[in-house]
Amino acid sequence: MSEVSEETPAIEVHGLCNRFGAHVVHEGLDLVVPRGKVVSLVGGSGSGKTVLLNNLIMLTRPAAGSIRILGRDVEALGREERIRLQLRLGVMFQQGALFTSLTVLENVMLPLAEHTRLPRRLREEVAMLKIRLAGLDAEAVHRYPRELSGGMTKRAALARALALDPEILFLDEPTSGLDPVSARAFDRLVLALRDALGVTIFQITHDLDSIFGASDLVVFLARKKVLAAGTAEELAQRSEPELRAYFSARAGGDPSTPTL
Amino acid sequence: MDEIAASFPARLHATSEPARLVLEGAWTAAGMRAEVLIAAAAQALSALPEGPVALEAAAQAEVDTVGALVLEHIAAEAGRRGRSLDFSGLPSNWQATLALVERAGEHTPPPAPEPFSGFAYIGKVAVDLARHYRDMLAFIGEVTLHLLPLLVRPWRIRWDSVIVEIEAAGVRAIPIVALLSFLIGVVLAYQAGVTLDRFGANVFIADMIGVVVMREMGPMIAAILVAGRTGSSYAAQLGSMRVTQEIDALRSLALPPVEMLVIPRFLALAITLPLLTTLANAAGVLGGMVVATGGFGLDWTVGLQRLGRLENTHYWVGLVKTPVFATVIALIGCQAGMSVRGSALEVGRATTSSVVQAIFWVIVLDAIFSIAFRRLGL
């Protein structure tokens, strides 16, 4: 990474507002995500995490507020610049959103075919590499999405999100629906991507083990804004009722922080 | 990264004292001409003196997993020439990326399963076709099994769904059915009028319109429009519900999809199509009469008298076919939807094939009916 990129945060959000009719989801939301960190967005159901994510990946436009991704103001971008910025982002949707008419391998190769000049054999190898990185078995690569289990679908979706080596990886509940062993393996993978490739990871998660074990920064969404941001341990000490309610759920569960 | 990639595509150059390859630019997915780089590296290596070759990255150079993969290829190429590359001089993020790529293991995808070829393909098509008709028969059986008990206890039929479907398939189709039948009546009256006029037999235009529209054109127009409008939407609705697992969810709740989804649609069409056909008959005859009176000097009252003297059989012969058409359209549409397995493309395929099949069978059955009614002297 060059000097400039170290300084500009991966994501800067200022004064963000979102509403559906009379229902206000966000009001004056501010958020800064530093580069090369694993950031977990947490909050109760319906607190607007997915809505915020859709703003950040430029699927929807907020009612008000500014968003800067990798130093670029997304409102000020022309069509070309916008596409180029989108190529630097990888998105894994909550339900996977794999193309049902393509095999896993073809799903991962699609962005490579469209946006790089690599020869076919190398595209296959790159796709295979991403599939391996995502922890999917080689024998699954020629299967269609309907032939995959829920966990395999997640991995295939991650592989596609990784296809173009994104600088920011957005993950919507990556570990939900995975068995605990796979979930921790997923956390390790996320950390490995951060360390090896310097990827910024912005994930929505409800998995307390991921929050405590595999996040550099936790952003807590409540009262229509970012109520608190810090390490998981810091947030667990806060006195706001929403935070206490959220993190007290952990007291009943497994208290050990997994060692990685 | 991409701006940098565009202005600094990946390059390499060799120095012989010490023997090394220097990597420059963006060794990333966006900026890479992989074949060119591998060839350039091979060429540079053959120019270097014997012994290990060190790899170094220039200060501004960048790497991602695609770049690392290309470096692996370069290393393999070097290995084939009996040279060894020393990666230890690369910066730590390069090392980490290379390690990540290496840890991932084998990169060549396993061979794809063989597609069918030649004779095997013909066989597959035949088997698929046989299977399709077997599934269709099984589906008809399943619908019958669910329908019979319901006919004994009609209050258990989901009439609210039936009514919703009648509105969608019937009420909303009224304008298009009326308009098209009217126009067909106009066209028929013109063609008939030109010939009959030559014999001074204008009064028979009314007879002819009445017979042709009520026996054939009305039922056909209504059935073909319903096949295109409603049969296709049944296939698409049920097909999407298969993709989103709604059908599985119904089964798991012990709500038979056939009873919940298919029978209401089938009954709705069986009720709607005769009504739409009657409407089509009326509109078609009206269209014909407008032309006959306006274009060929037929008197309205005379025309109406002629129509009034036609036998009722013509109307009933047309109408009796419609429940059969309705059954064919509803069953083909629903079966196509239920046979969808998984993908969005298949929903489209099922929709198209339901329309084609439904129209095909409507026309075939209509021909059979015509012959049968002739034989019966109706």
Ligand SMILES: Nc1ncnc2c1ncn2[C@@H]1O[C@H](COP(=O)(O)OP(=O)(O)OP(=O)(O)O)[C@@H](O)[C@H]1O
């Ligand atoms: N398209 C929409 N139209 C109307 N309301 C919407 C729409 N999308 C989201 N909402 C509302 O916005 C609020 C936030 O929704 P969002 O999907 O972001 O929740 P979330 O934080 O992702 O919750 P979860 O953890 O359950 O996924 C909810 O109250 C939801 O009903």
Ligand SMILES: [Mg+2]
């Ligand atoms: Mg959500």
